[in-house]
Amino acid sequence: MVAAMELIDLKKTIGNKEIIKGLSFSIQKGEVFGFIGPNGAGKTTTIRMMVGLMSITDGDVRILGNSIKTDFSKAVREVGAIVENPEMYPFMTGWQNLMHYARMTPGITKERVKEVIHLVGLEKPIKEKVGRYSLGMRQRLGIAQALLHKPSVLILDEPTNGLDPAGIREIREYIRKIALEEHVAVIISSHLLSEIEQMCDRIGIIKNGELIAIQAVRENVEASNQEVALEQVQIEATPVDKAINLLRTNHEIEAVRNDNMISFRSSKEAIPKLIETLVKHQIAIYQVGVSKVTLEDKFFNLIGENTIE
């Protein structure tokens, strides 16, 4: 099967600066792919190259096998996108905006436009000027615009930007629904992992123009239990310094001190042994907490906390 979208060693150089340093991955139909990275990592640049808004320095983007470079019309015919904000003509109504874009792709009927409006639930305000729309309504109109021509790939750049929690939840539900019902590949970029984690099947993490990890979301939460040292353990104990020393000498664990708390990572099986050691050496233990390493923690570990704004 041909991938819905495939990036082949995609590179972008502006001036002497290499902004995107060779991205390669592919996304299948019906899959929701999260594209995560701190601001300035190159997410938007990559998306702009995917849809042909920016020229590609090296490598290629293929949509259903068609290159965006050499076969632009054919490739872009299968893409619906919102790049950055969902900007529409403010002096036109929602309906006029959609019809405007509908005229640009052959074969979009009025019925299809109505269908899409129904899908995003904009029936009521569709005859109003877009200038009066709230950000959430514009975001929905943006999605409607992107779905008009039944694309195989839907690209949403920061779709949760500026939305309130209710709006974010709404968008999340739409995207799941669209991926399921219209069987499209959805690519969502965000700098906030927590916002899109729940709607993605897979997540790619980009930093400084490089893809540093691709992670399946469900796999992470369940399957990672088998990995070693993935439990985050926190122990409140006194004296703290002695406890840390003991962990280091007896178990080769580098624990971090945080007031009276020490935290470190360990496999679940090793925890009783650790506590036994501490108790034997007259360390008073007040509480022990164990939490799973979330995707977010992993994300922070990968890109480094301080690089996030």
Place this chain on the structure above:
Amino acid sequence: MSRFFKLVFNEQFKIYIRKSTWIMYIILAGLIIGNAALTNSFDEPNKYTDDNWREVLEEENKLLQQDNDTYTQEMKENDQEVTEDDSYLQFNMTEIEKNNYYLENDIQPHSYGAWQFVLDNAMLLSVVSLLTIIIAAGIVANEFRWGTIKLLLIRPISRSVVLLSKYVSVLLFALFTLIFVYVVSLLVGGVFFGFEGINPSIVIEKNSAFTDVSMVSEVFSAYGYSIVNLVMMTTFAFMISVVFRNSALAIGVAIFLMMSGNTIVAFFSDRDWAKYILFANTDLKQYASGTPWIEGMTLSFSITVLLVYYIIFMAISWIVFKKRDVAGH
């Protein structure tokens, strides 16, 4: 083809749905009506209609001659040189010659009417140019300002075709506005002054002699000659709009050049390369009336220069638009 038509329709839709466009048309209509009211209150439109039109013309000539004599005398009293081609004298002399032409050929001058009014309103074409420049300056730059350019360029249509649809739309806007000026002038003229007939004739100066020509053809040639300047300045504004994505800059530069074009040519008129300046060539009427601005210029020379400028403007617009990375604001 029908797809290109749809693109042009989209662009026209975006032009005409905005209130600012309609304000332009209201201003134009206001200018035409104001002009009619002004003409009506200054002239006596029906002074030649009676049988004594010959006497009226002779009386006019006498007054003009007197006016010239007193002017010459006054100038002499103030110790100022008066030459034959003093503009004040020239203007009166032209009127006298024109009246003589009517008398010699026994043509009764028409009363002032709708056609004559349409012809007089050819001066409004500089306003049409101005409005078209405003549209041309905005049609690409605004898409960037609104951010809608991103959604426009991710359709299965090449950038060249998108740009062409925009350029054609600007020219269509100019055409519609010209027709608007023409029709409204004819209607307002008809209401204020009445019609002179289906195709009346008019006496004009051509190659320093007077001839009798059809009014309608004169109207079309007056409008036609202005279109050259309109198209050139519009294309220029369009180019600036594409290159700098800033409509205010495009409007400013294009209007400044349009206003100061003649001054620029006059300023450099003694240089060899003056005849290659765009504005020395935009007024093709100079060849019809006989005397080109700069010696050695011919109609085919001007057309060649205009074409070269036109191709340069278009090529820059297209290359820049095709190559541009559409990045953030």
